[in-house]
Amino acid sequence: MERYNHKIIEEEWQKYWEKTKQNQPDLDKVKKPFYNLMMFPYPSAEGLHIGNMYAFVHSDAYGRFMKLQGFDVFEPIGLDGFGIHSENYAIKIKEHIKDVSKRTEKHFYEQLHMIGNQYDWSRTVETYKPNYYKWTQWLFLQMYKKGLAYRGKSAVNWCPSCKTVLADEQVISGNCERCSSQTEKRQMEQWFFKITDYAERLLNNLSWIDWSEEVKIGQRNWIGKSEGATAKFKIKSEKLKVDDEIEVFTTRPDTLFGATFMVVCPEHRLIRDFKKEITNFDEVEQYAKAAAQKSVVERTDETKEKTGVEIKGIKAINPVNKKAIPIFVADYVLAEYGSGAIMAVPGHDERDWEFAKKYDLPIVEVIRGGDVQKAAYCDDGVNINSDFLDGLETKKAIPKMVEWLEKNNLGCGAVNYKLRDWCVSRQRYWGPPIPMIECPKCGWQPVPEKDLPVLLPEIDDFLPDGLGKGPLNKVKEFVETICPKCGGSAKRETDVSDPFVDSCWYYLRYPCTEFDGQSFDKKRLEKWMPVNMYIGGKEHTVLHLLYSRFVTMVMYDLGYLKEGEPFKKFFAHGLLISGGAKISKSKGNIINPDEYIAKFGADSVRLYLMFLGDVRLGGDWRDEGMAGMFRFVNRVWHIAGKVIEREIKETKEQGLLKNMHKAIKRVGDDLSRLKFNTAIAAIMEYVNALYDAQAAKKEIGQDAIKILAQLISPFAPHLAEELWSQLGHKESIFKEKWPEYDAKLIKEETIELVVQINGKVRARISAPADISEEEAKNLSMSDADIKKWLEGKEPKKVIFVKGRLVNIVV
Numbered sequence: 001m002e003r004y005n006h007k008i009i010e011e012e013w014q015k016y017w018e019k020t021k022q023n024q025p026d027l028d029k030v031k032k033p034f035y036n037l038m039m040f041p042y043p044s045a046e047g048l049h050i051g052n053m054y055a056f057v058h059s060d061a062y063g064r065f066m067k068l069q070g071f072d073v074f075e076p077i078g079l080d081g082f083g084i085h086s087e088n089y090a091i092k093i094k095e096h097i098k099d100v101s102k103r104t105e106k107h108f109y110e111q112l113h114m115i116g117n118q119y120d121w122s123r124t125v126e127t128y129k130p131n132y133y134k135w136t137q138w139l140f141l142q143m144y145k146k147g148l149a150y151r152g153k154s155a156v157n158w159c160p161s162c163k164t165v166l167a168d169e170q171v172i173s174g175n176c177e178r179c180s181s182q183t184e185k186r187q188m189e190q191w192f193f194k195i196t197d198y199a200e201r202l203l204n205n206l207s208w209i210d211w212s213e214e215v216k217i218g219q220r221n222w223i224g225k226s227e228g229a230t231a232k233f234k235i236k237s238e239k240l241k242v243d244d245e246i247e248v249f250t251t252r253p254d255t256l257f258g259a260t261f262m263v264v265c266p267e268h269r270l271i272r273d274f275k276k277e278i279t280n281f282d283e284v285e286q287y288a289k290a291a292a293q294k295s296v297v298e299r300t301d302e303t304k305e306k307t308g309v310e311i312k313g314i315k316a317i318n319p320v321n322k323k324a325i326p327i328f329v330a331d332y333v334l335a336e337y338g339s340g341a342i343m344a345v346p347g348h349d350e351r352d353w354e355f356a357k358k359y360d361l362p363i364v365e366v367i368r369g370g371d372v373q374k375a376a377y378c379d380d381g382v383n384i385n386s387d388f389l390d391g392l393e394t395k396k397a398i399p400k401m402v403e404w405l406e407k408n409n410l411g412c413g414a415v416n417y418k419l420r421d422w423c424v425s426r427q428r429y430w431g432p433p434i435p436m437i438e439c440p441k442c443g444w445q446p447v448p449e450k451d452l453p454v455l456l457p458e459i460d461d462f463l464p465d466g467l468g469k470g471p472l473n474k475v476k477e478f479v480e481t482i483c484p485k486c487g488g489s490a491k492r493e494t495d496v497s498d499p500f501v502d503s504c505w506y507y508l509r510y511p512c513t514e515f516d517g518q519s520f521d522k523k524r525l526e527k528w529m530p531v532n533m534y535i536g537g538k539e540h541t542v543l544h545l546l547y548s549r550f551v552t553m554v555m556y557d558l559g560y561l562k563e564g565e566p567f568k569k570f571f572a573h574g575l576l577i578s579g580g581a582k583i584s585k586s587k588g589n590i591i592n593p594d595e596y597i598a599k600f601g602a603d604s605v606r607l608y609l610m611f612l613g614d615v616r617l618g619g620d621w622r623d624e625g626m627a628g629m630f631r632f633v634n635r636v637w638h639i640a641g642k643v644i645e646r647e648i649k650e651t652k653e654q655g656l657l658k659n660m661h662k663a664i665k666r667v668g669d670d671l672s673r674l675k676f677n678t679a680i681a682a683i684m685e686y687v688n689a690l691y692d693a694q695a696a697k698k699e700i701g702q703d704a705i706k707i708l709a710q711l712i713s714p715f716a717p718h719l720a721e722e723l724w725s726q727l728g729h730k731e732s733i734f735k736e737k738w739p740e741y742d743a744k745l746i747k748e749e750t751i752e753l754v755v756q757i758n759g760k761v762r763a764r765i766s767a768p769a770d771i772s773e774e775e776a777k778n779l780s781m782s783d784a785d786i787k788k789w790l791e792g793k794e795p796k797k798v799i800f801v802k803g804r805l806v807n808i809v810v
C-alpha cells in the first residue's frame, strides 16, 4: 500500500458521498428516523475557529454511530447569519453587512465541507434569506394573533454600544452578551413575547425531558418560581385621610407579625402618588432617581452596605396587628419582581436585618430558633409573638396565615416567577422587520400573511443612531405604507426582531426546506420531531434553549405540531481552550482549522479533537498532541496495509480475537454514552495489540482490519471508507451495521464498576475485571460525573470492593 495521503483520500470520499447522496435521507420514506442536530452556528466573518469544529465533530461522530446502529440519520446544517454579532463586525471593518455575509457564507460552507461531516447539503438554512425570514415574521404574527406578542412600556436593558435594547437573557451580570459593555435601564416601548404565560409548563416539563441536570437547574433558576402570598398594607397619611393600599409579595407570610417596616423600590408608584403627603419629597426623589440608574447586579450585591431613605409623612398599616410602620425607599427592592414592595421582617430576613441595624429599626422575633438581635434567623421554626400562629410550625403556619389573609380580604396565596417576558424588538438593521403597521386611526395592525415577507430594504447607511429607533426609520419608502384595515396612510414598525427569534424555530425548518407555502409541515414533522439528539453549548441554557421550548409549546397549542417539546435529549459540550488559555485573538492562540486540515487531514483533526478529554468538560488543544494523533493515523494505515497485502482472511489467534471483541464492546459502549475520548483510547489499545501480534509473528486476518475500519469510522470516516474499499467492499462502510461482539470471548473481561460517593451511586464505568485498587481509584476520580459531584473536594477515604465497586467518602 502507498504512503498515507489524506488529501487524496479525503477529497475522493467527500465527492463520493455527494455523488451517492447517501447523507440525504428521503424524509418521508425512511423507517427509523434519527434527527441528529448540532446547535445552529452563527459564523463570524473570520470563519470557523477550532472551537466550533470541536462541537461539530462530536455531534457528527455520534450521528455516524447512530447510522451504523441502523438509524436513518438526518444531520442538517445552516447558519444563523442575522444579528448584532455579524453586524457589529461589518461595522468594524467598514464593509456592508450584505457583502460580509455573502463572503462568510461561502467560507463557512467550504470549511464545513472540509471536516467531512455527514451533512445533508440539500437542506441548508440561512436566517437572512427572505424564504426563511418570511416564516420568522409569520411566527411573530402567530404570536400576535394568540395574544402572545404585545407592545409594552417598561424598564428595558439598553446597550449603549450596540445602541439597541436587549432581552433580560442577553444581559450577563449586567453586561451586553454581544459586546460586553455595561447595559443601562431605559423606559421604552417595545415588543414582547409573553413567555411568562408558559412559565409553569416550561418548569413542569423539566421533570421528564432527558437533559443534563446542570442545564435543567439553570432553567429552573431562571424561571425562578416562588410560592407564598401577597398581603395588602393600608397607607396612612399623617396630614390627610387617604385611602390606598400597597401589595407586597412574600414567601414567608408566617412572619407577618414581625414586619416592622415596609420598603418600596425606587420606581414605585407610591412616591409619585403621595407626592403631596411626603414631607421629605425632594430627598426621596433624589435617592430614587440615583438608585433607578443602577444595574440590578449593583442593586442586589450582597456585599454592599444597604442604603435607603425613609418616606416621611406616610405610614403603612401592618394588616395583622394594625400597627403603623415606617416606609422606606431602598434600591435592594427591585421593580421587576413581585409587586416592587416588601414587608420587611428584620428578625428573619438577612437584608432586612442589615437595613434595620443601620437605621435603628425594631427587630421582633416571631420564629424561635436564634438570637435575632445578633443575626437574622432565616430557617423554619415555631411561631411566637404571633397571636393565632403561636406554637405552629412553619409548614402549618404559612397556610394558616394565607387562609386568614384570604378570609379577611387582606391578601391571598400567590406564586411568583423571576422570568420576565421576552423583549424581541431591536433598534438595528440586520434582522427581519417586525411585521406590524401603526395606523393613526386603527392603531397597531398586523401585516396580512399574504404580504409576507416584509423585505428588509437594502440601504447603505445601516448604522444605529442610538436615538431609540432603528436605521429603517430613515427609509421613507419603507416606513410609509397603507393600513391593512382602513386603507389610510400608516407607518411600518421599523424595529427588527432579535436574532434569538430566528434561531428559536430553525430546527422545524430543516426537515421542511422544500415547502414554499408554509413554514413547516405538520405531517413531515410528526416523523422528525422532537429532535433525537441535540448537542450544543451550555451558555444557551436560558437563551436559545428556553426560547425554543416556549415557541414549540406555542406552535403545539396552535395545532401546528404534535409534540410540545423540541429536544428529546440535549447534551452540553464543554469549551475548547488552547495552550491552557481561552482561545482568543488577544491571547494570540487562535487555531485556524483550515491550516491543520491541510497539513494533517480532517480525520486526524477530528480524532484529535475527540481525544482531548471528556467532551462535557472541554479540552486543551496542543500542537504536539495534534502531531501525535497524525502519527497514530499513520500507524493505522500502515498495519492495515500490511494485513491487507497478506490476504489472510480470518484471525484464529485467540488472544487477538479477544482483543478485537473487547474493543468492539468498549467503543460501542462508550460511544452510546458519548464518551468519545475513551472510545478512541480503546481503538488505540486495539491497534497496539495488532502491532504486538505482528511483532510476535502471529497471523492477523483481514477481519481484524475490517473491525478496525468500522470502529474508527465515526471518528475518521474518510480513512474508514478507504480501508473498507481496499478490503474489497463495493458499498460505503456506513451502509454496514456496527459489528457485534462475542460475549463468550470477553466474558468477565470487563465489569461495570459502580462508583459511589458517600454510599450513593453516582456513576457506573466499565473497567477491566481484574482492575487493581489503585487503578480503580484513578479511573473513578477522573470520571466527569464524579468530578462534578466531588466539586473539588478531597476524598477522606476510598473503599474498594474488588470487581464491583468504589465508594468515595468525603
Ligand code: ANZ
Residues within 6 Å of the ligand: 225, 226, 249, 250, 251, 252, 255, 265, 332, 333, 334, 335, 336, 337, 338, 339, 340, 341, 342, 343, 344, 345, 348, 349, 378, 416
Ligand atoms: C418577607 C420575608 C420574611 C421574606 C422572611 C423573606 C424571608 P424569592 O424566594 O427570591 O422569591 N422580595 C419580594 N419582592 C421583592 C423585590 N421586588 N425586590 C427584592 N426583594 C423582594 O424571594 C421572595 C422574598 O424576597 C420575599 O419574601 C420578600 O421578602 C423579598 F423571613 O417577605 B420576603
Ligand code: ZN
Residues within 6 Å of the ligand: 439, 440, 441, 442, 443, 483, 484, 485, 486, 487, 488, 490
Ligand atoms: Zn387604519
